[in-house]
Structures are given as structure tokens and as C-alpha cells.
Amino acid sequence: MLDRSIIHLNVTDFAVAVERLQDSSLKRMPIIVAPQQAARALVYDMSEEAYGDGVRKGMRLDRARRYCRRARILMPRHKLYRKAMGALVSKVIHYTPLLEQGEEDGHLFMDVTGTHRLFGPAPDIAWRLRKQVLKELGLDPVWSLASNKLVSKVASRMVRPLGEYIVGAGEEAEFLAPLPLSLLPGLSCKEVGLLRDFNLERIGQLAQLNREQLAVPFRGRGEYLYDASRGQDRTPVLPGGTADTKFSREYHFEGDVVEQRELQGVLTSLVHEIGRQLRQEGKVGQRIGVSLTYSDGRVAVRQATQAGGTDNDFHLRQLALTALSRAWQRRIRIRSCVLACDRLLPRSRQQTLFVLRSCRELQQEKMVTAMDAVCARFGSGSLRLGTAL
Amino acid sequence: MSEVVEQKRGVVERKDTLCPVLIGTSGYSYTEWVDSGFYPRGTRAPQMLPLYADAFPIVELNYTWYQMIRAEAISRMIAKAPDSFLFAAKLTRTLTHERDRDWRQELKQYREGIKPLQRQLAAILIQLPPNFERTRNNRYYLAQLLDGLQGFPLAVEFRHVSWAKDSVFAELQRRQVTLVTVDGPSLPGLFPCLDIVTNPSFFFVRFHGRNCQGWKSGNMQKKFDYSYSAEELQEWNGRYLSSLRSQANRGMLFFNNHVRAQAPENAALLREIL
Numbered sequence: 001m002l003d004r005s006i007i008h009l010n011v012t013d014f015a016v017a018v019e020r021l022q023d024s025s026l027k028r029m030p031i032i033v034a035p036q037q038a039a040r041a042l043v044y045d046m047s048e049e050a051y052g053d054g055v056r057k058g059m060r061l062d063r064a065r066r067y068c069r070r071a072r073i074l075m076p077r078h079k080l081y082r083k084a085m086g087a088l089v090s091k092v093i094h095y096t097p098l099l100e101q102g103e104e105d106g107h108l109f110m111d112v113t114g115t116h117r118l119f120g121p122a123p124d125i126a127w128r129l130r131k132q133v134l135k136e137l138g139l140d141p142v143w144s145l146a147s148n149k150l151v152s153k154v155a156s157r158m159v160r161p162l163g164e165y166i167v168g169a170g171e172e173a174e175f176l177a178p179l180p181l182s183l184l185p186g187l188s189c190k191e192v193g194l195l196r197d198f199n200l201e202r203i204g205q206l207a208q209l210n211r212e213q214l215a216v217p218f219r220g221r222g223e224y225l226y227d228a229s230r231g232q233d234r235t236p237v238l239p240g241g242t243a244d245t246k247f248s249r250e251y252h253f254e255g256d257v258v259e260q261r262e263l264q265g266v267l268t269s270l271v272h273e274i275g276r277q278l279r280q281e282g283k284v285g286q287r288i289g290v291s292l293t294y295s296d297g298r299v300a301v302r303q304a305t306q307a308g309g310t311d312n313d314f315h316l317r318q319l320a321l322t323a324l325s326r327a328w329q330r331r332i333r334i335r336s337c338v339l340a341c342d343r344l345l346p347r348s349r350q351q352t353l354f355v356l357r358s359c360r361e362l363q364q365e366k367m368v369t370a371m372d373a374v375c376a377r378f379g380s381g382s383l384r385l386g387t388a389l
Numbered sequence: 390m391s392e393v394v395e396q397k398r399g400v401v402e403r404k405d406t407l408c409p410v411l412i413g414t415s416g417y418s419y420t421e422w423v424d425s426g427f428y429p430r431g432t433r434a435p436q437m438l439p440l441y442a443d444a445f446p447i448v449e450l451n452y453t454w455y456q457m458i459r460a461e462a463i464s465r466m467i468a469k470a471p472d473s474f475l476f477a478a479k480l481t482r483t484l485t486h487e488r489d490r491d492w493r494q495e496l497k498q499y500r501e502g503i504k505p506l507q508r509q510l511a512a513i514l515i516q517l518p519p520n521f522e523r524t525r526n527n528r529y530y531l532a533q534l535l536d537g538l539q540g541f542p543l544a545v546e547f548r549h550v551s552w553a554k555d556s557v558f559a560e561l562q563r564r565q566v567t568l569v570t571v572d573g574p575s576l577p578g579l580f581p582c583l584d585i586v587t588n589p590s591f592f593f594v595r596f597h598g599r600n601c602q603g604w605k606s607g608n609m610q611k612k613f614d615y616s617y618s619a620e621e622l623q624e625w626n627g628r629y630l631s632s633l634r635s636q637a638n639r640g641m642l643f644f645n646n647h648v649r650a651q652a653p654e655n656a657a658l659l660r661e662i663l
Contacts, residue, residue: 002420003434116421120609121647123455127482128607147434162490164456168418170435171465178461 003169005122006237007110008152009092009129009141012161014106015045018084019074021138030071034061040252040335044076048161078104084139091133095125098237100149106141109149111237123166130164147172150233153185172231177204184228191221203229246342247274247285256295256333263334267320268387270339275313278341279372284309285341288319290326295333302326309345313371313385314364316341407631410640411475411511412660414652415595416451417441425650438469445656447475447511449595449643454479454516457495458502467509475511477544477593477641478503484534486518496537503541511641512567512593513538516546519578523551535564544569544593547580561587570633572625573597574604584629586636594633596655598646614648617655622662630663 011017015033020026030049035041041061046068053068065071081104088108089101098111112122119125126143134140144155146167154176155165167175176184181192184203194217200206207229214222227233249270257263267290278285286309291301304322306315320339328334374383423432428440441448458478467476483495503510515534521527535543545561546569547553561568567588572595573579586592598615606612617625634640642659644652 005420114420116419117424117610121416121419123452124609127455166452166456166462168434168462168465170433171462174461174465 002113004111004113004147006146006149006152007112007122007126007129008144008146008149008156009088009106009108009110009126009133010143010156010160011088011106011133011139011141013045013047013051014084014104015076015081016047017106017139018081019077021084022080026072026074030068031074032061032064032068032071033074033076034064035076035252036061036073042252046071084137087137088133088139088141091136092129095119095129097239099239100237106139109152109237126164148231148233149235149237150185150228151175151231154179154183157183173204173207173229176229176231177202177207179203181206186224186228191218191225194218246340246344247277248338248340249273250336250338252336253334256335258333263324263328263337264321265387266337267324267339268317268385270337271313271317271320272384274339274341275311275316275368276372276375278311278316278344278347279368282347283344284311284347285316286343286345287341288316288323289338289340289342290320290323291338291340292324292327292334293336294330295335298330298332300327300329305343309343311347312364313368317385317387407634408638408640410630410634410642410663411447412642412656412663413445413447413449413477413644414441414647414656415449415643415645416647417448418452419647419650421648422650422653427650427653435469438466442470442474444653446473447477447641447643449477449479449514449645451479454482454485457481457483457498460502460505463502464505467506470509472509475509476506477512477514477643478506478510480513480515480538485516485521488530492534493537496534500538510542512542512544512591514544514546514569514593516569517548519548521547522549523554523557535566542591543567544591546571546593546595550578550580553581553583558585558587565590567591567593570594570629571597572599572629574599574601576601576604582629584632584636586633589637591639591641592633592637594630594640594642596642596644596646596652598651610648613646614651615646616651617644617646617658619658619662622655622659626659626662 016031019031019033028049029047030053031047032043032050032055033045034043043055043057043059043061043064045057046055046064050064050068050071053071055064055068055071061073065073085101085104085106088106089099092099092108092110096110096112096115100109101107112119112125115125116122122145126145130141130143140162142156142160142163144152144159144165144167146152146155147169151167151172155167159165180201181187181195181203195206206225209226211222211226214225218225251266251270274285286307287303287305289301289303291299293299302323304319304326306319310316371383418434418437422428423430428437432440458481481495481499483490484492484499503513517531544567558568565588567590568583568585570583570592571580572582596617598613598617600612600615603611603614644656646652646655
């Protein structure tokens with residue numbers, strides 16, 4: 001089997017890097033990107049300087065401010081980041097169609113296996129790309145090269161914020177062995193903590209355990225840990241998005257809420273946005289997840305699924321409400337909620353042969369189509385279901 | 390018997406006054422060398438170095454130009470090669486082509502990273518970019534770089550013609566640093582092919598191929614797509630190599646025309662000619 005050549009390009013602190021391109025006076029200044037108008041805003045991104053002071057992604061802004069008082073706070077400009085991401089992709093796409101990108105985070109995986117006759121050896125492609133991106137976009141990505149996505153991602157983490165790392169094919173396990181467990185992608189804090197309880201600190205120590213030993217504390221996750229600790233990852237580079245592509249929307253309440261109707265209204269609005277995105281991209285979602293953050297900081301996540309998937313707002317709303325009722329089990333106020341739609345499938349254009357849809361379903365479909373047409377003309381928020389108000 | 394084996398691996402030694410030479414290629418880990426038949430079908434990257442070492446006694450490490458050399462990676466690599474096998478390591482690009490980082494820190498890292506190789510290190514190749522002209526600043530930088538690498542066997546490859554000066558050769562001689570002899574396309578502005586030996590310990594030759602059109606394409610597959618004919622190599626031997634061999638104690642010759650495995654093919658051809 002041909003060894004794969006996977007390049008991972010990563011513009012570290014992407015939002016900050018893009019903001020600095022817009023305003024050069026921000027260079028070398030500690031920057032925190034966070035929505036300031038929300039009462040309990042969370043850090044979206046931060047510069048290396050702010051990171052050095054202890055600021056982390058997802059941290060509450062008031063806390064981050066205490067850690068880094070000299071930081072300049074900027075509002076996130078998602079459109080700008082998406083545009084910059086598009087520009088980055090446009091440079092890379094010439095080298096391979098097998099390109100997997102994050103939403104607006106400066107991460108790209110490229111599978112350049114078999115392109116050597118066109119573009120030369122893979123390290124040369126990565127080097128030239130970095131040079132091109134720096135020259136033409138002003139962004140300076142870290143690059144790494146390995147035989148799979150997992151190892152290339154770890155290699156990037158090793159050298160960030162600047163640099164490059166090549167891990168030769170066959171050297172994956174040796175490369176990972178001395179590294180701390182926290183560098184292994186996909187491990188939760190809880191799992192790292194559990195491994196520490198077993199006195200395991202390094203990836204190489206984890207790799208010494210066999211499948212049966214790992215299955216005892218980790219059950220189904222044992223298989224992943226077994227492969228990952230040995231640097232084995234067969235997941236393909238998926239063009240068009242990340243392997244775990246999902247559409248998600250987040251809402252932070254200005255004040256904590258306890259009213260069911262208010263929460264359902266917000267969820268309906270989020271359903272509209274996700275439903276529209278699904279229809280625009282010709283996809284259907286099979287699972288809707290609702291994540292609630294309670295005012296005491298605890299998070300509850302529950303899902304509801306529909307086999308075959310749907311892109312209809314009415315169906316999506318039903319799934320979201322089911323997931324909500326499963327998630328909201330405590331009599332505690334809600335601070336924020338996230339609606340996510342995943343297990344996406346391409347939408348089939350073929351009509352069903354035998355199962356006839358009810359009049360109501362047909363009406364709903366027509367209504368959604370009409371709403372999309374209005375929103376396309378007058379803006380996404382111009383028309384909503386009454387339940388969203 | 391050992392002489393026959395050594396001949397097969399590319400060590401060519403004459404009984405007269407000419408010094409022995411080691412012939413190899415610039416890099417060894419190319420997937421297309423499997424397609425082209427140099428490596429057996431199905432050869433995977435980890436198996437390439439042992440197979441290469443069966444054919445040649447020395448290799449020029451290219452990947453050390455792309456990324457900072459790391460001791461642990463070097464240790465893993467040399468474990469795959471026989472003890473007698475030699476490496477010439479390129480200096481990292483952050484010390485030659487892209488000097489936008491703290492070069493002193495980079496140099497320190499390089500010196501640390503190359504430590505495991507020391508016993509099998511034939512030379513450190515300092516390849517300077519075509520836009521590295523002989524200016525006051527560049528002369529000063531090169532002098533500092535050579536000072537910083539003191540103690541290592543060094544070879545300097547100039548790409549810009551402005552360095553073809555007697556004073557440069559005299560300084561390299563004073564420092565016992567090898568001037569790299571380059572065979573490339575005859576284009577204006579490029580450093581010429583010279584049979585000057587500035588360090589009697591060893592001379593260092595790089596055959597880039599003579600693809601004039603591909604040279605400035607920015608695409609390695611075009612730049613190094615060239616195959617030397619037996620006549621060209623014979624002529625080169627007569628015109629330059631004999632002279633170089635009579636001035637030094639050892640020679641290293643590397644073919645950089647890696648496209649479609651022309652480099653190992655040409656290296657084997659030159660070995661035959663010698």
C-alpha cells in the first residue's frame with residue numbers, strides 16, 4: 001500500500017492573524033477576540049501573548065481580562081475570517097482536490113499522495129505553499145507532513161506558533177512515544193485524568209497497553225486509544241469539510257432564562273438558520289443535538305435522530321424540541337444553548353415511489369420553500385415562524 | 390572481494406595520485422523512484438534507506454533544508470543505515486534562504502540536532518540562494534555562519550556569480566571550507582562550474598542537471614528533470630573531475646536530478662565511467 005502524504009497547514013490564532021492583517025498596529029500586542037456585548041462572553045480566540053498570560057479559548061471574558069489586563073479586546077468578525085479562510089483554500093486547491101478544512105479556524109489537511117510527478121516531493125509542496133500563503137496573503141502557517149491526519153496534527157502542535165515538522169512514514173509511533181498525553185488529539189480531559197490515575201503520562205506508555213487492557217476502563221474508546229497511541233489513523237481527508245462536519249449555532253442569553261417558551265423560541269430561530277444552510281448546501285441532517293449550559297456552569301447535551309435525515313424546518317424543530325426536553329432536566333436557569341445538526345447526508349433529488357406524503361407535509365415543504373425565497377430576497381431574518389418570536 | 394563490493398557501492402579508488410570519490414544522490418526518499426524502478430515495487434518509505442545504502446555509500450540529506458534537523462529523527466534514520474554509510478546534511482533554509490527568524494538560535498538548534506550524526510557526517514552543505522549576492526552584509530553574515538559552524542566539515546555552494554572571486558576562494562581556503570563545484574544549466578548570473586579546491590580534505594560536487602527551461606520554473610519536477618549522457622559525464626570527468634581528484638584527499642559527488650530516478654541512474658553511470 002502506498003504511504004500517504006498528508007500535509008497539515010495551520011495558521012495559529014487565525015482570527016488574531018486576520019485581525020492583524022487588517023490593522024498592523026495590533027502586531028505584538030496581546031489580543032483577545034470575544035463578543036463584548038454579551039454579559040458572559042466567552043473568548044473566541046487570543047494571541048500568543050494573551051495565551052502566555054493564561055487566556056484560553058472558551059474562557060469567560062471577565063476572567064480572561066483579569067489574566068491579561070493589557071489585552072486589546074476585539075469583536076469577532078466571522079465574515080472576515082470566512083473570507084480569509086476562502087482565500088487560504090484558493091491557494092491550496094491547486095495542489096490537490098483532497099482538501100479538508102475547518103470552518104474559519106485556519107486549519108487545512110491536504111492529501112498530496114501521488115502528486116509527486118506534478119509538483120515534486122511532498123515537503124517541497126508544503127514549503128512552497130507556506131511561502132506562497134505568506135507572500136500573497138500575509139498569513140504565516142505552520143506546516144507538518146506525515147502519513148496520516150492524526151500524526152500531522154500532533155506534529156503541528158509541536159512547532160506552533162511558527163515552524164514545520166516532517167514525520168517520516170513508519171516513524172509515527174516513535175515520534176509520539178515521548179510526547180505528553182495531552183498532545184494526542186481526541187482525548188478528553190476526563191480521559192487524560194483517568195490515564196494519569198493509572199500513572200500514564202506519555203503517549204508511549206499508553207501504546208504499551210493492549211486492546212483488552214484498554215477496553216476495561218475505556219470500553220469502546222479503547223480501540224481509538226490503541227490506534228491513536230501508535231500513530232495509526234486511517235481516516236481519509238474529506239474534501240469540503242472536516243470528518244465530523246456539522247452545522248451548529250450558539251446563543252447566549254443576556255440574562256439567564258427559565259421560561260420554556262423563550263428557550264423554544266430561540267431554538268426555533270436557530271433551526272431556521274441551520275435548516276436554510278442545509279437546503280443551500282443540498283444536505284439533510286440525521287441528528288439534532290441541543291447543548292444547554294446552566295447558570296452554575298454545568299452542561300447537558302442530548303440528541304434526537306431521524307433516520308434518512310431531513311432539511312425541513314418543521315421536522316428539525318420537532319427533533320430540536322425532543323432533544324431539548326431530554327437535555328433540560330434540572331430546575332436551574334439556562335445561560336446559553338447550542339443547536340447542532342450532524343450525520344449529514346447529501347439530499348436525494350429522487351421522489352419517493354410508494355410512500356405518499358400527507359397534505360400537511362406538502363404544505364410545510366411549500367412553506368419552507370416560500371420562506372427561503374423571501375429570506376433570499378429580503379435577508380435571513382425577514383420571515384420567521386411565529387414560534388420563533 | 391571487498392574491492393569489488395566497494396566498487397559496486399560507488400567508492401571508486403585509484404592506485405595513482407587521484408583521490409577516492411564517493412558517489413551518491415541528493416535525497417533518497419522519493420516515491421517516484423519506486424515507480425521508476427530504482428526501488429523494488431511496493432517499497433515503502435521506511436525501507437528506502439537500507440536499499441539505497443546497498444547501492445551507494447553516501448547520501449545528501451535534503452529534508453534538513455526543509456525543516457530544522459532534530460536529534461531524535463536523525464537517530465532513527467541512522468539506525469537504518471550501515472555504520473560505514475555517510476551523510477552530507479544540508480543546512481536548514483532558515484539559515485540560508487529565509488533568515489527572518491533569530492538565526493543564532495536556529496544555528497544553535499542545528500548544532501544540537503546534528504549531534505547524533507557526527508560519526509557518519511561527511512559534510513554540512515551550506516547552499517546559498519541565487520539572490521545571495523556578494524554584498525558587505527552577506528559577506529559578514531557568511532563569515533559569522535562559518536564561525537558558528539566551526540569544527541564541522543563544511544561545504545559552501547554559491548548560486549550567484551558575484552562570489553566567483555579569488556579573494557573568496559582564498560578566504561575559504563584559509564578557513565578550510567570546501568567550495569562546492571556545481572554542474573548546472575549555463576544561464577547568466579549563475580555561479581560557474583570550477584575545479585577549484587579550497588579544502589584539501591575533500592571536494593564536493595553537485596550535478597543539478599542542465600535543464601535551462603526548467604531551472605526558473607519554480608517547479609522541482611521541471612528544474613531537476615535532466616539525464617546526463619555517458620558522453621557528458623565522460624567529458625566532465627576529463628575536464629573537471631581529474632583535476633579535482635588530484636588536489637584533494639577525498640571527493641563527494643551528488644546527483645540532484647532526482648526526477649524519474651535519473652539521479653541514481655546517472656550516479657551509477659558515472660561510477661561505471663570511473
